[in-house]
Amino acid sequence: MDLDLALHVNEPLIPKESSTPEERSLYESWERSDYLSVSLIKTHARDFIKAIEEQFVNADKMLANTLMKRLSGMKFDNSKGVLEHIMEMRDIAARLKSLEIEIFKSYLVYLILNSLSTEYGPFKILYNI
Known part of the structure; x- marks a missing residue:
């Protein structure tokens, strides 16, 4: 699938009319790999950001609880x-x-x-x- 092609190979030049079939094929493979990599990153980034936000919510609740106990006591x-x-x-x-x-x-x-x-x-x- 060459999913990691975009991570290991710099973006090739955009094919022109005079480009060889190999250059066109490389560019198409790279473009597909780049699209799939970005899609994968976006999908997992959402989950990762959501997990981080949940950690902050829990930390804020614990801090608020500690401050309330301290203030009232x-x-x-x-x-x-x-x-x-x-x-x-x-x-x-x-x-x-x-x-x-x-x-x-x-x-x-x-x-x-x-x-x-x-x-x-x-x-x-x-x-x-």
């Missing part, structure tokens, strides 16, 4: 400032948004307030009022 531990803690939670929410999972602002504020320690109780009360 965060607690302020005085190891850094309150501002840094809040900014970290906001950054996680932004990463989730880039994965097309939007956290409503009111829910994010709820998560932030609940992550603060009891010493921030007056602040929580003031916010809720």
